[in-house]
Amino acid sequence: MFTGIVTAIGTLRDARHDGDLHAVIACPFDPATIAIGASIACSGVCLTVVDKGGAAGDAWFAVDISGETMARTAPGHWEEGAQLNLEPALKLGDELGGHIVTGHVDGVGSVVSITPVGDSKQFVIAASKELAPYLAPKGSITLDGVSLTVNTVDDQADGTCHFMLNIIPHTAEVTTIGQLSVGDAVNLEIDVLARYLQRMQSLRS
Template structure:
């Protein structure tokens, strides 16, 4: 489980095909504290650490890295540009017992890829409008939570479109834009979306009552 509160930005430094796709991701974490087999959310995708190395020291010099294997299924269901050499990814380590739940409950399982339709500067913040597929449109609610590229966000408004899809808006404050990859998003970019786990169960119960 995760919270959608990003703790670092990593950079993909190597992409190797080994049956699955192996990524090496440079990060500011202390590699001595990264356990083999640990889960790290990479732009909203829960991945398992299979190797780690490098070092971290008090001077700020850091050549730490970890490696993950990404299946073809995962690549096919997520935003493709994050799996390339040089890509920047939002990082969050798995929630530990007793940690503060600062965002909302996030599983690290991407439900769909959304598309940035509008980006505007409004009052010092960044206004985004995201196009979402019909498959997840019923789960997106005004003032509800959604995870985008691993970041826990609040939906400002939702517009349901005639074809069953939806366009929803978000406000990205300068702090969030600075410490995550969201500040670099442009119109047309794909983003990983995970719906609120509570919305998922509520929709399932509603469907069962209507059956």
């Protein structure tokens, strides 16, 4: 379980296909605080640590990424040199600063537009028709592992939707969102509460 509050940006240092994709991710963590078998969200994807090393501030950890995970997430995230938003799993008693995030990506969206507004930037993201019913103004969404608030939702004629996010300078600086460009693919996880509400509504219907 996670909160969508990114604690560091890591770099995929090595990616080797050996059945699954074996990836080594460099990060500024202390390896003494990383447990083998622990969960770390990597740009919104919950992955299991299978190895670790390095020193405090210059550490690395290794994960195995299945073909199923690669097929359901943004492809550019798993290439050597890619930067990833990192969040260790929530510990009992930690502050829930974002919203409840599972680390299970529901779909891949794309950046439609980026518009400067004051010091912030408004991002418009396209979501599939499968995810559209779960998106609502002032609701929560996880984009590449970052907990964000949906500002507006614009339903499209084909059943898809475009939703707008306001990204403040701090968020752009401490996550990979500030590096996004129009057309880039992003991992999306809908709010778990919206998932259950939609299921309850469908059963009533």
